[in-house]
Amino acid sequence: MSRMPLPLDRHIKPKLVGYDPTRPRPGVERLAYTLFFGSLWALVVVAYGLVPALFRSQGWLDGALGFFFYAVIEALLAFGIAAVVALILIVVLRKYLGKVQERVGPMHYGPAGVLQTVFDALKLLGKEDFAPANVDPLIFRLAPAITFVSAFLMLVAVPVAGGWVMADLNVGLLFIVAASTLGAYGVVLGGLAQGGKWGMLGAFRAGAQLVSYEVPLALALLAVGVYSGSLRLSDIVEHQQGLWHVVPMFIPFLVYLVASIAELKSTPFDLPEAESELIGGFNTEYSGMSFAFFFLAEFVELFLLPALVVVLFFGGWHGPLFGLDPASFAAQALQSFYFLVKTAVWVWIFMWIRATLPRFRDDQLMDLAWKGLLPLALFGLILAAFLRMFVEVV
């Protein structure tokens, strides 16, 4: 007697849960993206505007205990912003890449697939956080945490509106360079700790790439610092009141754009995690929450590096204020809205580049960094100094 089930029992169709994944719904998608953006804006307004205003008006910041609670709440809110940004960007990137490749992207969870990331996160939470037998457990667990912390540190220094910044460092520009260098640790340690071939190769490539591209990145940032006469990020934004830096600082802008895509390990420069050659490189052996942290850090950086493009070259929060007093709360909220819109445009351009360009070979990668970008960045630095002199004289 055959044990093969009869065909009638076999044509299983998953039950539809109130919506039809076969039907593309651009209206729903557009609404969802608007809601995502709105929720991010609301979170930013709460974290940067409402909570500090509340603490200041009540005078709680004077005592040590009040300051402690303020710091804890702000850290939690910053983590919330990072998580929301990652949740949004993951689904947006997948949808965008799908559309570019004539697919539809995720469609099954939530109307038109807009809740896909939530289910991804739940899945990763539920998975076993597995470590292979011969790894160094301490280093293996430390690597994703370091990666996430480096992305998180950069978030702290980014100003979103006039006076709205978590830590207004007077050496903010250098701080950002330092924090982004820290990101190389997670990658190198993660690859080194797992002891496999893929991780090792990924760690080698990541170390070489990140350290090489750090140099033109830092020089481009320094050119901006020289031109605007300050290392404080909010001063740099104020300096662009009349003219956005992208016009006089076009060469550092180009260098920063290329180098930041390399820092992001995004597609033209995705050698460290090349899925087709290295099975994910440094994150090959990671699973569960450790992998989620790598993923989260990557997408927080996908938000922060475009945000820095906006802060340094595209006028930050500047935009028409319709006669509002720049120090008022409404004006600051509007400024943060401008900032987020500009950032969203730049995130889209980063995704666009990621969707278009093919991967470099690693000798081409090094050639571009040392023979192409470094002289260009040095030239930009000298140009910035001359422009600064010219501006001072005039």
Next chain:
Amino acid sequence: MSLLAEVWEAVRAIGQGMAAVNRRVGESAVTEFYPYQKPEIPPVSVQFLALIQNEDGSDRCVSCLACERACPSQVITIERKRNPAGKGFVLERFDLDFVNCMHCANCVEVCPVSAIVTVGDFEHAVYDVNMLKADKAFLDEIGRRAQVWYSPKFGVEIRKPDGSIEKAPPEMQPGGLAELLAGEEGA
């Protein structure tokens, strides 16, 4: 000068590529949602094997053992007995082991009466490899469900809604469309 030309060429190429990518975004996707939307499969394609029965429910198979002999993987096992009513044989057992079957359709090629045919039936994945051993009842069931099937001897046949079997119109036959077009061109 050549450096500038190279840089310009690179910028132009990247711009072209990015513009091409951006044009794609508006176009509609080609995705098929598999469990809900089934792909269109031409009837002449080796997909799955089935036994066809006549309209009165009797087997087309005459137990000639040609398929058993032709099978390169030797996955077909046939047991037959003499027909008590007349001449020839009746089928007692027809087993087909899909574990080792490589879907070469040699059995379909050699069948003199088009009893074993290829049908465009999918979705026979199972969790247990032992479940892939099919018997006559199973193959008959697939044959009864099939609306369109193909064998080299009779070509594409279709089952009409009233249950009768007949040869498909020429545009559904292999090469039929090409012949039709050639005929039109000739005329």
Next chain:
Amino acid sequence: MITLGHYLTLSAVLFAIGLFGVLTKRNVIAVLMSVEILLNAAAIAFAATAAYRDPLFFSGQLFALFIIVVAAAELSIGFAILLTLYRHAGSVSTDVIEEMRG
């Protein structure tokens, strides 16, 4: 309150730890890491002294910056030599260097 003495003590203890590492390690990489600790201990002493005693010229802090520069240069040269040594002898132990004598 923290006094200058706190920083200097920390610097001295850190220097002692680094010295211990330099003297006892056989792996050249570990020796170079200990040298880094030594340099940083010195930089702490300079920066602390400048911060407490030199409000006008803060020369010690500039010196700490120069120490960082020198440390980076030293390390890059050290690692380049180490890499050549590794290619030559297949090991990074100080024993290998001793064998190269004569």
Next chain:
Amino acid sequence: MSLVAFAILAGLILAGALVVVFSSNIVRAAVALAFTFFLIAGLYFMLGSPMLAVVQFAVNAAAIPILTLFIIMMTRSRSVRPASGIFVLVALAVVIAFAGGLWAYLGAAETQVFPVSPEGIGLRLLSVTLFPFEVASVLLLLAMVGAIVLARRVEE
């Protein structure tokens, strides 16, 4: 309050340095080195010099241990075994250094920290110490060229 912070920071710095020196796993030692240097940057913040702190963070805490890890990967070394014969000498050196530290503690009792702005350091660096600055830049260039020449594979 700030003394407590200093004590925690100093304790962690010393713990990190001890791990660097005593750990037999060289990868852990490199990570501990980065941790120590990171905390030393915090110390510079307490000394009122954010510029120095961030340079320490960017160069010593980030770039140098990465380079170390890179070399560790390239030379495939994993564990370190300490030498045995010279422990007495070393213990002596430690005691001497510790005594010196205590003496320094007794001798220096200033409590007032003077913060330094990045502008101040920059102006000072390019006016009075311009010559050492240029020498340092030449040194860095020499180190870069030297490292490239030394580490380059000689083509047969």
